[in-house]
Amino acid sequence: MDKISFEDVYAVVRLIPKGRVTNYGAIAKYLSLKGGARLVGWAMGALPAGSDVPAHRVVNSTGVLTAKNQFGGTRMQNLLEAEGIEVKNDKIVGFRKVFWNPEEELM
DNA sequence: CAGATGACTTATG
DNA sequence: ACATAAGCCATCT
Structure with missing residues (x-):
């Protein structure tokens, strides 16, 4: 595939270990989409409900x-806290520590 | 085909 | 530190 598609993004998101999180730019970069962080977000937005993709990470x-906001309330924060991720004021505490870099972990 | 859109990122004032 | 601008790519209208 020359261009990325939903499944490419989903595949990476699915690989995110429990208790870890990542950002759109990292996924985009892993998919060779240097500045395509928006595409990752767009793919997430197109993510159908009930998928096994932990978009909350x-x-x-x-x-x-x-x-x-898209999760509809505090659902996202609740899921993250359930995995051991501390969230304060809609922001992840120690984000740099729980950050999961696909380029380093998956190589 | 051209313009607009988006769960983003980085740089600048 | 907050606000604004520009850059980025795939999809939609």
Whole structure:
């Protein structure tokens, strides 16, 4: 595939270990989409409900739960806390520590 | 085909 | 530190 598609993004998101999070830019970069962070977000937005894709583990570069609004309330934060991720003020505590870099972990 | 849109990122004032 | 602007790519209208 020359261009990325939903499944490419989903595949990476599915690989995110429990208790870890990543950002759109990292996924985009892993897919060779240097500045295509928006595409990742767009793919997430197209993510059908009931999918086995942990979209709640994907946040923006600052560790803020930008997608919590789309999850519909506190559902996203609840899921993250259930995995051991601390969330304060819609922002992930120690984001740099729980950050999961696909380029480093998957190589 | 051209313009608009988006769960983003980085740089600049 | 907050606000604004520009850059990025796939899809939609």
